Amino acid sequence: MTYQNYSLKQLQQIDAAHHLHPFTDHKELRSAGSRMIVRADGPFIYDSEGNEILDGMAGLWCVNVGYGREELAEAAYRQMKELPYYNAFFRCSTPTPILLAKKIAELAPKGVNQVFFGSSGSESNDTALRIVRHYWALEGKPEKNRIISRKSAYHGSTIAGTSLGGMDLMHGQLGGAVPNIVHVMMPYSFELSLPGESDHEFGLRAAKAVEDAILEAGADKVAAFIGEPVMGAGGVKIPPASYWPEVQRICRKYDVLLMLDEVITGYGRTGNWFAAETYGIEPDTITTAKALTSGYLPLSALLVGDRIAHTLEEKGGEFHHGYTYSGHPVACAVGLANLEIIEKEGLVERVRDDTGPYFAKMLKERVAGHPLVGEVRSVGLMGAIEIVKDRATRERYLPAGSAAVMVRDHAVNSGLMMRATGDTMILSPPIMWTRDTVDLAGERIVKALDMALADLRKRD
Ligand code: PMP
Numbered sequence: 001m002t003y004q005n006y007s008l009k010q011l012q013q014i015d016a017a018h019h020l021h022p023f024t025d026h027k028e029l030r031s032a033g034s035r036m037i038v039r040a041d042g043p044f045i046y047d048s049e050g051n052e053i054l055d056g057m058a059g060l061w062c063v064n065v066g067y068g069r070e071e072l073a074e075a076a077y078r079q080m081k082e083l084p085y086y087n088a089f090f091r092c093s094t095p096t097p098i099l100l101a102k103k104i105a106e107l108a109p110k111g112v113n114q115v116f117f118g119s120s121g122s123e124s125n126d127t128a129l130r131i132v133r134h135y136w137a138l139e140g141k142p143e144k145n146r147i148i149s150r151k152s153a154y155h156g157s158t159i160a161g162t163s164l165g166g167m168d169l170m171h172g173q174l175g176g177a178v179p180n181i182v183h184v185m186m187p188y189s190f191e192l193s194l195p196g197e198s199d200h201e202f203g204l205r206a207a208k209a210v211e212d213a214i215l216e217a218g219a220d221k222v223a224a225f226i227g228e229p230v231m232g233a234g235g236v237k238i239p240p241a242s243y244w245p246e247v248q249r250i251c252r253k254y255d256v257l258l259m260l261d262e263v264i265t266g267y268g269r270t271g272n273w274f275a276a277e278t279y280g281i282e283p284d285t286i287t288t289a290k291a292l293t294s295g296y297l298p299l300s301a302l303l304v305g306d307r308i309a310h311t312l313e314e315k316g317g318e319f320h321h322g323y324t325y326s327g328h329p330v331a332c333a334v335g336l337a338n339l340e341i342i343e344k345e346g347l348v349e350r351v352r353d354d355t356g357p358y359f360a361k362m363l364k365e366r367v368a369g370h371p372l373v374g375e376v377r378s379v380g381l382m383g384a385i386e387i388v389k390d391r392a393t394r395e396r397y398l399p400a401g402s403a404a405v406m407v408r409d410h411a412v413n414s415g416l417m418m419r420a421t422g423d424t425m426i427l428s429p430p431i432m433w434t435r436d437t438v439d440l441a442g443e444r445i446v447k448a449l450d451m452a453l454a455d456l457r458k459r460d
Pocket of ligand 1: 121264
């Protein structure tokens with residue numbers, strides 16, 4: 001029986017009775033009902049009421065080539081018929097993960113040539129944490145195991161992912177974090193820069209927090225620094241240009257490994273295959289997932305730099321770690337077909353040279369001057385809009401986050417899927433967007449802001 005045999009109401013009732021959702025207040029879900037997305041095509045998703053919604057979030061930062069790609073469905077179908085599954089344990093292999101690993105290594109920054117597959121960004125960050133600590137143990141420094149991360153970072157929802165991340169609400173429900181992970185300030189100038197401090201100075205100060213944490217522990221106790229090149233779920237926080245070069249200099253000075261979490265930024269979002277290139281970072285590990293298959297199937301890839309890979313191979317023996325679906329043949333076939341689409345259509349270059357700058361211009365010219373907007377920022381096709389009550393003082397509406405939720409609800413009702421994180425609106429559209437799609441998004445953003453402003457004037 002297909003879902004078409006059920007009414008929306010029936011589906012919502014079954015959803016409430018049996019389906020536990022991620023990041024959801026189930027009591028609220030039960031009273032309000034869920035929005036049912038039933039199909040999608042190109043840049044649009046459609047709900048059960050037939051509403052067409054422009055997907056400004058690419059699902060959850062992942063559907064980079066857009067919806068309805070026959071090539072991806074066919075790649076999965078062909079692989080499923082030929083070999084739906086075999087594992088990569090115990091010296092076995094299958095062809096598609098081999099070819100995908102080679103392809104990723106070709107696209108990756110220099111000095112990064114090995115790939116470990118999983119099914120999610122969280123899993124891959126678990127793997128990264130284990131590999132980095134294992135590396136130092138193999139190098140005879142087991143006590144060099146502290147990880148430095150940032151407040152408001154998002155690195156996933158497993159125990160290790162949550163521990164690496166810097167989300168207070170998640171830590172509050174963790175019941176015991178992975179030990180020896182500390183969180184320093186984030187490079188978020190809109191809220192954290194001091195009066196009179198330039199962006200450049202702020203970036204250096206935020207990087208200095210990493211050095212302070214290293215000095216506090218002692219460099220011989222610090223394994224690695226982990227960071228998203230651009231913090232995503234935490235509110236598309238784009239660091240000043242001075243930040244990453246300084247973080248990299250500090251990591252090198254104290255021989256601290258650099259772990260990049262490119263689960264959002266990997267495979268084109270910032271206008272390069274990896275944001276490592278956008279920011280001139282030479283990482284030791286890169287966590288990727290999401291856009292690797294454009295979300296058509298779950299797949300993650302941890303990219304491991306030569307330094308770690310060499311030690312693991314030469315001194316490590318068997319690495320006692322792996323997932324049933326590490327190197328899943330069907331997911332990897334879809335990954336290969338997806339990267340081929342991105343290459344063939346020149347989507348990375350398009351973001352860098354055309355749609356990225358056009359998106360920035362749209363935000364600046366159409367959105368930045370709105371009375372509700374304190375700042376717009378973007379890199380490639382990833383952007384944020386800060387919602388404020390007072391543009392001059394950056395005062396927010398109270399209760400915190402309430403104004404952004406209004407903007408979001410009006411946006412969705414006006415046909416644009418956009419997310420609210422605290423008082424920040426975030427956008428991360430498919431990288432197949434064209435100038436026309438950017439224009440359509442611009443229209444709907446302004447409409448949502450106007451409607452929210454009218455509501456807020458009535459409310460306050
Ligand atoms: N790292 C980052 C930067 C992410 O944005 C996410 C997911 N939003 C993850 C890790 C976790 O990925 P997953 O949900 O696939 O486990």
